[in-house]
Amino acid sequence: MTQHDKQAKAANIFDVARLAGVSHQTVSRVINDLPNVRPATRDRVVKAIAQLRYVPSPAARALVTKRSRVLGLVSTGVPSFSVSTTAVHFTTAAREARYAVSASSMVSGDATSLRAAIELLLGQKVEAIVVISDEREALEVIQNIELGVPLVAVASELAAVREDTHQVAFNQFEGASLAVEHLIELGHREIRHVSGAVGSMNAGERERGWRAALADAKLPIAPALAGDWSPASGYEHGLSLAGDSAMTAVFVASDEMALGVMHGLQSQGRRVPEDVSVMGFDDIPLAAYVNPPLSTVRLDFATLGRDAFSLLLSVLQDEDAADPTRRMPALIRRASTAPPAGAVAMQRQSVTGRAR
């Protein structure tokens, strides 16, 4: 039995007090940075703490303060660039503020696992819960649970979010419009859409943006092709779109699917962007390094993650819910979009692979 060589017994606040020649309460004042401690006394305590390698027990502290300094993080879906990046930056921000993050991610956001996850978090007495999930149903399930703690959702759809749920998001609607307007400016008239998964809030907003931009320009609106975020579904739609001779451009709800679409089109002999322009969404790192480099809409997930934490923090401090502004995405022009064959470009087009 390999005994883990921890000190015979971890020191507690009384051990520190004894060593420093003060009362436990003074030690408490020092570790909590409270006033009314003479510098000299403080010094002695600090030295004793260091000497004993004392670490306050979060359990004892939580027991009496009723605050755990732990945040719950729930995320659903196959790990994706967007969710992972948001989560990492949320975690980082939390750590910088000395909050722990109890993470409960799951591939399938079914009600049962979701409830189990929430239960586990609540059982830990997390101070708040943040959900990074694009699934409308997942968010609804969570909102229907009696949480007893604040809830922050990283979710794009306003309709799915209750009044007592705090929200942070991108303006996906405008982002999608931006993308479609770009295609329109290039001269495209028949612009198709491959949408994200059914039940996805982002997919809904992006499709709505596509529809609105076409309507604004009084262009025809064909039914959207329902994808599921996977490259495979993009590929399938790419194959079928190759037979759609009227269409000259397609706005795809995500980069991953867009690459699938491109592959499908190309495998049927349709060239991108000469025959068909393809536009993605997200700006994943790979987008600039495929053939041709993908025009897309960039979302700053790092900032989103940090924003989620700031919002959580201000909610916890009851600072009447900060700005619910929704960050604007940025259009990234690359080589997968061009004027339709025979059309006159209405705008100069950059074809350098890299943006920024």
Place this chain on the structure above:
Amino acid sequence: MTQHDKQAKAANIFDVARLAGVSHQTVSRVINDLPNVRPATRDRVVKAIAQLRYVPSPAARALVTKRSRVLGLVSTGVPSFSVSTTAVHFTTAAREARYAVSASSMVSGDATSLRAAIELLLGQKVEAIVVISDEREALEVIQNIELGVPLVAVASELAAVREDTHQVAFNQFEGASLAVEHLIELGHREIRHVSGAVGSMNAGERERGWRAALADAKLPIAPALAGDWSPASGYEHGLSLAGDSAMTAVFVASDEMALGVMHGLQSQGRRVPEDVSVMGFDDIPLAAYVNPPLSTVRLDFATLGRDAFSLLLSVLQDEDAADPTRRMPALIRRASTAPPAGAVAMQRQSVTGRAR
């Protein structure tokens, strides 16, 4: 001030005891599933618990048992498919075993943030720590900290792992050899390598596998081209490799970089696989849906994540460290590899985009 409508006061074990007409100790027995409680009594207690919506306080429990039922998870690097997938499945397995996971991910695995992260986890009295990091230095920093709890590393390099660190990994060396052998069987003689980041354990193992396979076949070994895992670095090397007329195949240490390499080669007019075969590593979801679909080596990150948790569990239960077997990757043949121009294929080659 929107008062969060939690019950005036959460019930504790005495409230339950009173309602059930038993002592608090009997309630404790019931919630911990201990014997020596009459079924009838147990029932009354269970009902009281349900009625009061009683949830045991983890803080109080941890205070007395000295076990938190919380696991620490540290991960470094830009969020990637591999790390994220491993982490998600680790978390899922932990949740199923009713363990909470305190996650601390960071983009930069520098010693300072790493230490802060570990400190935070230790401050929470996690029962064990698992590191999902490919950076040799990160692992070393962590191993040099006096943890006091078991450490499980998801790391491929044996040399970097101390005796008291438990380890779970893929056999990356064999995986890389597999890939290179595939290229050799196709008839390639000059096989280049674009390696992963400096200081990456996976990169080291993969390069070692490449080198060994070439040596075994008595083929020439050119210096490896050092990448950094980013598609951009792959692209740069693809550009320069396009000028290397001797080489007919390149084994790239990751799919993301491999796509960059392909793009670089193609943008210089070199066709894949007709002029150059390209082989990746990881089998990311996109690999099958690019042009051409990427031959690669598949790693089952989901299983890796679950394995990491199983190992952790057996370590916690002192079941003398389970098998340190390293899972074998699987070769996936797609269309980016083919016999070199003019050579006779030594093996039938599948070109269907999808494997499995």
Place this chain on the structure above:
DNA sequence: ATCGCTTGTGTGAACGCTCACCCTGCAACC
């Protein structure tokens, strides 16, 4: 009838903190 064992249950003491309160000096004020 006595002893011991088992089963079911209760009692009180930790665990390691924070909180509310109390105490002691010393300087400042009337």
Place this chain on the structure above:
DNA sequence: GGTTGCAGGGTGAGCGTTCACACAAGCGAT
């Protein structure tokens, strides 16, 4: 010179569990 005020520090209770033990009843063996 008495009173106030405040800086600096101490005391004891309580948070909600589990753990070690005590105890009572029932039953079979001596």
